[in-house]
Amino acid sequence: MSGAKSVQLTYLEAIRQGIQEEMRRDPDVFLLGEDIGVYGGAFKVTAGMLDEFGERRVIDTPISESAIVGAAIGASLMGLRPVAEMQFADFITCGYDQIVNFAAKCRYRWGAAVPMVIRAPSGGGIHGGPFHSQNPEAWFTHTPGLKVVAPSTPADAKGLIKSAIRDNDPVLYFEHKALYRRIKEEVPDGDFTVPIGQAAVVREGRDLSIITYGAMVHVAREAAEALENEGISVEIVDLRTLAPLDEDTVLASVRKTSKVLLLHEDTMTGGIGGELAARIAQKAFEYLDGPIVRLTAPDTPVPYSPPLEEAFLPNATKLVEAARSLARY
Numbered sequence: 001m002s003g004a005k006s007v008q009l010t011y012l013e014a015i016r017q018g019i020q021e022e023m024r025r026d027p028d029v030f031l032l033g034e035d036i037g038v039y040g041g042a043f044k045v046t047a048g049m050l051d052e053f054g055e056r057r058v059i060d061t062p063i064s065e066s067a068i069v070g071a072a073i074g075a076s077l078m079g080l081r082p083v084a085e086m087q088f089a090d091f092i093t094c095g096y097d098q099i100v101n102f103a104a105k106c107r108y109r110w111g112a113a114v115p116m117v118i119r120a121p122s123g124g125g126i127h128g129g130p131f132h133s134q135n136p137e138a139w140f141t142h143t144p145g146l147k148v149v150a151p152s153t154p155a156d157a158k159g160l161i162k163s164a165i166r167d168n169d170p171v172l173y174f175e176h177k178a179l180y181r182r183i184k185e186e187v188p189d190g191d192f193t194v195p196i197g198q199a200a201v202v203r204e205g206r207d208l209s210i211i212t213y214g215a216m217v218h219v220a221r222e223a224a225e226a227l228e229n230e231g232i233s234v235e236i237v238d239l240r241t242l243a244p245l246d247e248d249t250v251l252a253s254v255r256k257t258s259k260v261l262l263l264h265e266d267t268m269t270g271g272i273g274g275e276l277a278a279r280i281a282q283k284a285f286e287y288l289d290g291p292i293v294r295l296t297a298p299d300t301p302v303p304y305s306p307p308l309e310e311a312f313l314p315n316a317t318k319l320v321e322a323a324r325s326l327a328r329y
Contacts, residue, residue: 005188005189005190006186006187006188006189007186007187007189008184008185008186008187009154009158009184009185009187010154010180010181010182010183010184011151011153011154011157011175011176011179011180011181011182011183011184012043012044012045012180012181013154014154014155014157014158014187015045015119015157015158015161015175016045016046016047016049017158017187018157018158018159018160018161018162018165019031019045019046019049019083019161019165020049020052021162021191022081022161022162022165022166023049023052023053023057025191026081026165028079028080028081029057029080029081029082029083029165030053030056030057030058030059030075030080030081030082030083031046031049031053031057031058031059031082031083031084031085032059032061032068032071032072032082032083032084032085033046033059033060033061033068033084033085033086033087033119034060034061034062034063034068034085034087035060035087036049036058036059036060036085037049037050037055037058037059037060038050038060041085041087042087042088042121043121043177043180045085045119045180046058046085064094065086065091065092065093065094065095066094066095066097066098068084068085068086068095069084069094069095069098069099069103069118070095070098071084072084072116072118073098073102073103073114073116075116076103076113076114076115076116076170077106077112077114081115081116081117081165082116082117083116083117083119083165084116084117084118084119085118085119085121086118086119086120086121087121088121088122088128088131088132089120089121089122089123089134089135089136089174090122090131090132090133090134090136092118092120092136092172093136095118096139099118099140099143099146099170099172100140100143100146103116103145103146103170104143104144104145104146104170105145106145107145107169108144108145113168113169114168114169114170115165115166115167115168115169115170116170116171117161117164117165117167117170117171117172117173118170118171118172118173119161119173119175120136120172120173120174120175121175121176121177122134122135122136122137122150122174122175122176122177122214123135123176123177123178123214123215123265124178124265124297124302124309124312124313125177125178125215125309125313126177126178127304127305127306127309128177128302128304129302129303129304130301130302130303130304133302133309134302135174135214135264135265135266135267135297136266137150137172137174137242137266137272138242138266138270138271138272140172140243141242141243141245141272141275145169145170146169146170146171146172146243147164147167147169147170147171147172147196147197147241147243147244148171148172148174148241148242148243149163149164149171149172149173149174149196149240149241149242150174150175150176150213150214150239150240150241150242151175151194151214151240152176152179152183152213152214152215152216152217152218152238152240153183153185153217154183154184154185154187155185155186155187155188155194156194156200156238156240157175158187158192158194159192159193159194160173160193160194160196160240160241161173162191162192162193162194163193163194163195163196164196166193167196171196174214176214176215178215179214179215179218183218194240196241196244197241197244197245197246198240198241198246198249199237199238199239199240199241199245199246199249199250200237200238200240200249201235201236201237201238201249201253202217202221202236202237202238203220203221203224203234203235203236204235205224205233205234205235205236205257206233206235206256206257207232207233207234207257207259207327208232208234208235208257208258208259208260208261208290208323208326208327209234209235209236209237209253209254209256209257209259209260209261210223210224210234210235210236210237210260210261210262210263210319210323211237211239211250211253211260211261211262211263211276212236212237212238212239212262212263212264213238213239213240213242213264213272214264214265215265216263216264216265216314217236217238219263219314219315219316219319220234220236220263220319221236222316223316223319223320223323224236226316226320227320227323227324227327230324232323232324232327234323235253235256235257237249237250237253239272242272245275245276245279247279247283250276250279250280251279251280251283251284254280254284254287254288255284255287258287258288258289258290259288259289259290259326259327259329260280260288260292260293261293261294261295261319261322261323261326262276262277262292262293262294262295262296263294263295263296263314263319264296264314265296265297265313265314266296266297267296267297267298267299267300268294268296268297268298268299269299271294271296273294273296274294277292277294280292289329290326290329291326291329293322293325293326295314295318295319295322296314297312297313297314298312300312
């Protein structure tokens with residue numbers, strides 16, 4: 001990407017641009033989902049696509065996630081590359097059986113490629129309540145055969161959606177709703193991809209590592225700046241891909257700083273943090289100078305009330321407090 005011209009894009013615009021470029025590049029790519037055509041999508045990610053690509057490639061579906069997923073699987077088995085939208089990630093449960101018991105296992109069972117992407121707008125911070133704010137990514141990282149990505153920046157959002165569309169296996173693409181219009185940065189103009197399965201060290205540090213992904217990367221950056229003023233140097237690893245995990249980058253950071261804080265917006269029990277903690281304990285235990293710490297949402301539904309949602313979500317204040325305690329250990 002070095003030397004390329006760049007353009008300022010929001011997270012939402014970057015996703016849209018990545019999809020548009022892939023549809024122009026490959027006529028087998030098409031979109032399906034609820035209200036994605038005439039309306040342009042609930043969050044306007046697909047705005048303008050119906051006009052450019054027509055109703056055969058931008059398909060408004062009934063309100064039936066199981067039908068959307070089933071149609072996407074069938075189309076992918078026939079050689080097309082569907083990009084299916086769940087209007088909210090929470091509704092992916094309606095297609096759960098088809099995703100984990102069929103799409104994920106086709107290659108293993110009989111060598112069939114299932115080149116489909118499921119876009120899943122996820123996360124809180126928008127006062128959406130318990131049915132429109134969940135982070136269900138960990139449900140799928142447990143299923144062999146699925147790839148799971150969760151970009152935190154516009155550049156990664158564009159690069160990963162392009163990689164996901166080109167991949168010959170099913171990819172779940174979790175895009176955080178609170179980032180859509182809040183995050184803007186220079187994104188290389190033109191064709192580039194971000195490899196699936198590759199984490200990024202987005203901030204170098206000496207004293208402790210924060211391992212995170214999605215919207216929490218920005219929380220980690222805010223906390224790291226505050227901690228820098230207190231003389232605590234924080235390294236931040238953005239996982240970017242949750243399945244397969246980039247274990248090497250995580251372990252290298254832990255071995256460098258000897259202290260690790262695992263941060264995610266998802267609830268604690270069964271979250272990605274637990275898997276990371278187990279791998280770190282098994283493969284980097286002798287490098288640790290303190291306990292492996294997790295900061296997550298509590299094990300409750302996501303509250304609708306704005307003050308309760310604020311109390312529920314991890315934030316920079318909570319993270320600074322947890323990091324201070326770990327740094328003193």
